[in-house]
Amino acid sequence: MTDRQLKIIEIVKQSGPITSEQIATLLSVTRATLRPDLAILTMSGILDARPKVGYFYVGIDENNLIAKKLRSKKVEDLMSLPVVVGEEATVYDTIVTIFLEDTGSVFVTDGGFLTGVVSRKDLLKNAIGGIDINKIPVGIIMTRRPNIVMAFPDENISDVARKIIEHEVDSVPVVEHVKREDGKEGYKILGKISKINIARFFVELAGE
Amino acid sequence: MTDRQLKIIEIVKQSGPITSEQIATLLSVTRATLRPDLAILTMSGILDARPKVGYFYVGIDENNLIAKKLRSKKVEDLMSLPVVVGEEATVYDTIVTIFLEDTGSVFVTDGGFLTGVVSRKDLLKNAIGGIDINKIPVGIIMTRRPNIVMAFPDENISDVARKIIEHEVDSVPVVEHVKREDGKEGYKILGKISKINIARFFVELAGE
Numbered sequence: 001m002t003d004r005q006l007k008i009i010e011i012v013k014q015s016g017p018i019t020s021e022q023i024a025t026l027l028s029v030t031r032a033t034l035r036p037d038l039a040i041l042t043m044s045g046i047l048d049a050r051p052k053v054g055y056f057y058v059g060i061d062e063n064n065l066i067a068k069k070l071r072s073k074k075v076e077d078l079m080s081l082p083v084v085v086g087e088e089a090t091v092y093d094t095i096v097t098i099f100l101e102d103t104g105s106v107f108v109t110d111g112g113f114l115t116g117v118v119s120r121k122d123l124l125k126n127a128i129g130g131i132d133i134n135k136i137p138v139g140i141i142m143t144r145r146p147n148i149v150m151a152f153p154d155e156n157i158s159d160v161a162r163k164i165i166e167h168e169v170d171s172v173p174v175v176e177h178v179k180r181e182d183g184k185e186g187y188k189i190l191g192k193i194s195k196i197n198i199a200r201f202f203v204e205l206a207g208e
Numbered sequence: 209m210t211d212r213q214l215k216i217i218e219i220v221k222q223s224g225p226i227t228s229e230q231i232a233t234l235l236s237v238t239r240a241t242l243r244p245d246l247a248i249l250t251m252s253g254i255l256d257a258r259p260k261v262g263y264f265y266v267g268i269d270e271n272n273l274i275a276k277k278l279r280s281k282k283v284e285d286l287m288s289l290p291v292v293v294g295e296e297a298t299v300y301d302t303i304v305t306i307f308l309e310d311t312g313s314v315f316v317t318d319g320g321f322l323t324g325v326v327s328r329k330d331l332l333k334n335a336i337g338g339i340d341i342n343k344i345p346v347g348i349i350m351t352r353r354p355n356i357v358m359a360f361p362d363e364n365i366s367d368v369a370r371k372i373i374e375h376e377v378d379s380v381p382v383v384e385h386v387k388r389e390d391g392k393e394g395y396k397i398l399g400k401i402s403k404i405n406i407a408r409f410f411v412e413l414a415g416e
Contacts, residue, residue: 043248066274070414095336099329102376120328121307127335128303157416168310195374195403199369202406206278206366 004029005037009057012047017054045062063137069205075160076153079174079191082107087115091131094138104170104194108142113186114149116142119170136163150175151193161198168195212237213245217265220255225262277413283368284361286409287382287399290315295323295347299339302332302346312378312402316350321394322358324350327378358383359401369406378402 004027020038024031038055043049049055065078083101085094087110094106108116110197118138126141127133149167151160151174163172171194175187212235219231228246232239246263249255257263291309293302295318302314306328316324326346334349335341357375359368359382370382379402383395 007216014230035296040251043251066277066413067415069274087305092336099333100314124332124335125307126304127332128300128341133336147214148210156414158411160412161411163406164402165411194371195407198410199373202410203366203369203373204279205274205362207275 012055013057016056019054070158071156073157075151075155075174078197079193082189082192084109087136091133091136107173107189114189117143117148118142160193220263221265224264227262278366279364281365283359283363283382286365286405287401290397290400292317297346299341299344300335315381315397322397324352325356326350368401
């Protein structure tokens, strides 16, 4: 679309219905100059015209375009590095890790496979709960599989955003299912999607 | 835009460059039937054609449309209820409030005006820090004005999302500046924008 066509759309959006004469005056051009632009905008369905009334804005289906764009983004394109501890780490060590890595959640593994998730909220609850956080291993207080919400690399980011909202979690581990040569199988952690990844993508889309 | 025009766009997007003959075959119509649609799509700048090559997709400026839409949403349209405690509340009481209200941050007021913010992270740090959380008031450990990131009701949601990312906070209070009859002035808390509000808006835009 040309600059002038975009200007016409803006004018009609704000002041429609408006005659071609009025648009011409606002743009300081002749009606003859405008005619091809108005023809294109009308034929493409962006504007419509009614005799003796003028041009009005119909619009392209913005919401549909936006939905498509948001759904086209995959988890693997946005995920960040996960923070992981072993099940044997103490609650205190896990709290220290949360601060050192400045993260909201820590994923817990055993033998290379995901076994649990622990959040700031879980840690806070236990820090004031009267247990000895220097002795109790994180494996005791974490949320354990299968009660964990997970994401996969080729999932849409909007589906994962929905999971995060519905399950009221700060982040989800991005995993792939693997079967090792020793016959053991489970989920390997590839990354993390948190609310901050979603907010960053949002800001990126909104531009400068 | 008509259904057929949308179908043509899809075909050209996926298979372009493609001749009008090939498009006609795919849609089971004659080239003559397609001619007006192709004219409209070419004139509106969505498709372009090169002799002996065929039609190819140019596209409408989706990114610009999306950016506009995201920037058009105001804080007041998305904000949720704030959770507030007085400065004299103990750290322990504040932790209990965080769990009861299931929130990530608590705003602190004195005489009706915003004076501070305290997050799960601040509370966790203090819960293991060796202070008596049953005695120390939250006013001692909170982040105090003017070191607080705030939002205003008529700000764009994307600007607030940027603030949340840049300042690495979970949420910001939505405030208005008031001057009371007694001469005191400050910020009254109207609501809260958190990462979850942004994620919810994102999911809403992405649709079903």
